[in-house]
Amino acid sequence: MALLKVEAVSKYFTSPGARSEFCVFKDVSLKVKEKEFLSVLGHSGCGKSTLLNIIAGIEAASDGYAYLDGKQIIGPGLDRMVVFQNFALLPWLTVFGNIRIAVKAAYPGWDRNKIHQWVQKYVDMVGLKGAEDKRPSELSGGMRQRVGLARAFCVGPRMLLLDEPFAQIDALTRGVIQEELVRMWEDTGITIFMVTHDVDEAILLSDRILLMSPGPEARIMEEMHVDIPRPRSRTSVIEHPAYYPLRNRIIRFLSRKDEDDQTKCVNLVA
Ligand SMILES: Nc1ncnc2c1ncn2[C@@H]1O[C@H](COP(=O)(O)OP(=O)(O)OP(=O)(O)O)[C@@H](O)[C@H]1O
Numbered sequence: 001m002a003l004l005k006v007e008a009v010s011k012y013f014t015s016p017g018a019r020s021e022f023c024v025f026k027d028v029s030l031k032v033k034e035k036e037f038l039s040v041l042g043h044s045g046c047g048k049s050t051l052l053n054i055i056a057g058i059e060a061a062s063d064g065y066a067y068l069d070g071k072q073i074i075g076p077g078l079d080r081m082v083v084f085q086n087f088a089l090l091p092w093l094t095v096f097g098n099i100r101i102a103v104k105a106a107y108p109g110w111d112r113n114k115i116h117q118w119v120q121k122y123v124d125m126v127g128l129k130g131a132e133d134k135r136p137s138e139l140s141g142g143m144r145q146r147v148g149l150a151r152a153f154c155v156g157p158r159m160l161l162l163d164e165p166f167a168q169i170d171a172l173t174r175g176v177i178q179e180e181l182v183r184m185w186e187d188t189g190i191t192i193f194m195v196t197h198d199v200d201e202a203i204l205l206s207d208r209i210l211l212m213s214p215g216p217e218a219r220i221m222e223e224m225h226v227d228i229p230r231p232r233s234r235t236s237v238i239e240h241p242a243y244y245p246l247r248n249r250i251i252r253f254l255s256r257k258d259e260d261d262q263t264k265c266v267n268l269v270a
């Protein structure tokens, strides 16, 4: 059974002063299996963050429903942790404090000692040992995103929702943190839903990629399985015979101007 099920979800926004509603995406349906790494790729503005926010329970769907483990998603919860592109750390708290606040929320019965040990475990896991007392303003982008990942993993969520988590990180650091993410994903057996517009990132990390058409009225148009064995590295991926056909198919899709052929969109729930 799928862990996450999104069923015919549509989202409309009304801009201030506008008379009509604007449809961001329409009838989006998808499923994510337990332990799967699924990515949604699409142009800027097609509604990727909006879709992720609906799954996170931060935003309400205009139509349709999303379910986690068969239970309708009606708000945010510690079973779905989000890692944002802009890090979203609390600026007045240290690295340790930013992670501790999540642990305290998830495990209210734990004593100080147990909380301390748990936070330290995740600080170490993301390679931030020695930086525990620094505040977000004193950290590089890569370090901030490591805090974001530690904060998300430390509460033991069912799903990790990643919204372009590496977009603001330099290319070299991005590669290192992507590898760390994959290691943590494999160690914990967590399920990941990631949105990105980076084709190579999607191929390197994902089991499956969904392509979203440009909005308005965006839809999920194609589904691709990444049949490249793990463990993967940047070099092993580009040397694999499946890489270029997959990459070319995605690039061709993203370069197409007219995505209005609605008969082509895939129904991933049926
Ligand atoms: N709260 C809001 N009110 C009105 N319109 C909104 C709101 N949030 C998003 N939108 C609009 O919905 C569309 C989709 O936005 P969204 O942020 O989901 O796109 P995205 O695919 O994540 O883009 P990017 O790749 O740039 O992050 C955009 O046209 C955006 O302007």
Ligand SMILES: [Mg+2]
Pocket: 048, 049, 050, 163
């Ligand atoms: Mg976005």
